[in-house]
Amino acid sequence: MKIDKIILEHIKMPLLHPFETSFGKLLEKDFLLIRIHSGEHIGYGESVALPNPTYSEETTGTIQYMLDEFLIPLLFSNKIEHPDDVSAVFAPIRRNNMAKAALEGAVWDLYSKQQGIPLAKALGGMKKNIDVGVSIGIEKSTEALLAKVEKFLTEGYKKIKVKIKPGYDIEPLQKIRERFGYDIPLMADANSSYTLDDMDRLKELDPLKLIMIEQPLSFDDILDHAKLQKQINTPICLDESIHSAEDVRKAIECGSCQIINIKIGRVGGLTEAKKIHDICIKHHIPVWCGGMLEAGIGRAHNIAITSLGNFTIAGDTSASSRYWKEDIITPEVELSAPGSISVPETPGLGYELNEDVIRRYLLDRKVYEPK
Structure with missing residues (x-):
């Protein structure tokens, strides 16, 4: 795989609606769009870090620095025959997983275009359609929350994820159950905002029959989650604690969770995401694809990985119009049926760039360019 040049474009787009979590409120998202040129083909990648180092230690600024100083020079100076080689080349660099994933994703797209196959097929995916859900931030009022839930249920989304934090947890979830019943697939995402001192509060979630609570305890914890899982019936899903297949092995051995959220950026790329997927199959742990408020290229990568067989829970990859007035791709990601997105069948990601929006x-x- 001969790389002719790499282009980084720094883009900042306003979100269609403010998105609030326990980390704070986001009004816009900045990210890096990566283009890797090789002959007639171009592979696309997207960085997914948040503007501030709240979800993880990475930001768009740190990613740009790592790409500029280390990762792009490493990619130019090493022979890449297959995208899996990128992980080995980047292995000496500690963490910085979102920076690695952004560049590796572009290599995967380039490779699948050179092979003339969809990225989903290159990854081993078999699904023609994927189930999708939505993530709802912390709302100003219960009525505003219920209105959004009703809207998304009407649109057919197959999972409703609600952000929670101490002081905004049991009541809004109870109101959703009272209004819409116990048949809707409902989960809570705590984004590491609780401790074991909140055990009694977290036990109050059990009667709500949630499909899971995501990352209730510290962002770097595995052991305390195991203690919590023994005390509550609600399945725990790990997110921020999982950065590698090795983290998954440890979490499973400790009994820290019953479900794993796979985010491509968090785990360092598609190659590592596949490894995590395969380990979870062996241990009968279902997985799903989380979201990082991606624009179109990141969203397309999520669709491709979700085509693998053990992604049995609807992910966060909803339609582009859920977050953006206009997206950077054409066509935009749309629901092909209620709660479902078609997996592209054309080579690579299956989407083209909307250059007008990018400009x-x-x-x-x-x-x-290589030296």
């Missing part, structure tokens, strides 16, 4: 929100552009 509108472009902050900076840099071109790299």
Whole structure:
């Protein structure tokens, strides 16, 4: 795989609606769009870090630095025959998983285009359609929350995820159950906002019959989650604690969770995401694909990985119009049926760039060529 040049474009786009979690409120998202050129083909990648180091230690700024100083030079100076080689090349660099994933994702897209196959097929995916859900942030009022839940249920989304934090947890979830019943697939995402001191409070979730509570305890914890899982009936799903297949092995051995959320950026790329998927199959642990408020290219990567067989729970990859007035891809990601998105069948990601939208929100552009 001969790489002719790499282009980084820094883009900042306003979110269609403010999105609030226990980390704070987001009004816009900035990210890096990566283009890897090789002959007639171009592979696309997208960084997914948040503007501030709240979800993880990475930001768009740290990713740009890592790409500029370390990862792009490493990619140019090593022979890449297959996208799996990228993980080995980047292995000496500790963490910085979102930076690695952004560049590796573009290599995967490039490779699948060179092979003339969809990225989903290159990854081993078999599904023609994927089930999708929505993630709802912390709302100003219960009525505003219930209105959103009703809207998304009407649109057919197959999982409702509600962000919670101490002081905003039991009551809003109870109101959803009272209004819509216990048949809707409902989960809570705590984003590490509780401790074991909140055990009694977390036990109050059990009667609500949630499909899971995501990452209730510390972002770097595995042991305390195992203690909590023994005390509550609600399945725990780990998110921020999982950065590698090795983390998954430890979490399963400790009994820390019953479900794993796979985010491509958090685990360092598609190759590691596949490894986690395969370990979870062996241990009968279902997985699903989480979201990071991705624009179209990141969203397309999520669709591709979700085509693998053990993604049995609807993920967060909803339609582009859920978050953006206009997306950077064409066509935009849309529901092909209620609660479902079709997996593209054309080579690569299956989406093209909308250059007009990119120019509108472009902050900076840099071109790299091998020396």
